[in-house]
Each structure stands twice: as C-alpha cells, then as structure tokens.
Amino acid sequence: MRRRAIRIQVWVNDDENAKLEMSAKKTGLSRESYIRSLINGYVPKEMPSPDYFTMMRELHAIGNNLNQLAAKAHVMGHLDRGIFQQEAEHLRSVVQQIQQAVTAPEPRNVSQGSSSVHPP
Known part of the structure; x- marks a missing residue:
C-alpha cells in the first residue's frame, strides 16, 4: 500500500470549495483523490449514469x-x-x-x- 507522509494544507474560498466538492462528487472520488488525480496529470471522468x-x-x-x-x-x-x-x-x-x-x-x-x- 502506498504511504503518504506529507500533508499539504490549502486555503480556498467558498466558491472554490463548492467547485471542488461538485467536481469530486460527479466523479465519485473524495476531494483528496480528485486533487491527487489532477496533480498526477489526469482529469477524472464523471461517473456514468x-x-x-x-x-x-x-x-x-x-x-x-x-x-x-x-x-x-x-x-x-x-x-x-x-x-x-x-x-x-x-x-x-x-x-x-x-x-x-x-x-x-x-x-x-x-x-x-x-x-x-x-x-x-
């Protein structure tokens, strides 16, 4: 299992938080997993209907x-x-x-x- 030992804290405003929450929810990922995907060069797809x-x-x-x-x-x-x-x-x-x-x-x-x- 991959271990993550570095914590990064980022401050966002209400609009940014709402966009992040909405984007992550559409993909079925947690906010953290969604951001990790973006960092690794992938844009997660929305979950199919x-x-x-x-x-x-x-x-x-x-x-x-x-x-x-x-x-x-x-x-x-x-x-x-x-x-x-x-x-x-x-x-x-x-x-x-x-x-x-x-x-x-x-x-x-x-x-x-x-x-x-x-x-x-």
Whole structure:
C-alpha cells in the first residue's frame, strides 16, 4: 500500500470549495483523490449514469447467451437460427439504446448560463 507522509494544507474560498466538492462528487472520488488525480496529470471522468450499468449488465447477459448458443452449435453441429436471430435482434436493440443514451443531445439547463436565443 502506498504511504503518504506529507500533508499539504490549502486555503480556498467558498466558491472554490463548492467547485471542488461538485467536481469530486460527479466523479465519485473524495476531494483528496480528485486533487491527487489532477496533480498526477489526469482529469477524472464523471461517473456514468445508473443506466450505463443496467445497459452493461444487459450486454453481458446477451453475450453470455450468444456464447452458450455457439457452444451448443459446436457440440450439436448446427445452430438454432430462430434463437440466434432473437438474441442478435436483442443485441442490436440494446446497442441502439446505448447509442441513444450516449449520443443524443440533452436539453440545456437554463441555470448553466446559456445564451438566450429566442425565435422571432
């Protein structure tokens, strides 16, 4: 285990503290770990949404089903096309859901200082 024997104390104002707290919370790291990451040249990524973990479990389950089908096809010498097509379609559907969740634009939050452009 890595030992840290040097303590550094830094004074920040309320705004800086709020930014640090918010940034660390978004990543799931403690303030100290967040700062250490920055010092070491890494900008921590925000934690993915809970949907990400649900989608990943779904992909793992589909992959497991496809592996089982492949193993069965290898032993029996043929593939049940209906079941394979069903799993392949399920995979395509989940991939589309992931793409939508990751790439689709989200509505801007007005409180984030957006410029106001109103249609005539």
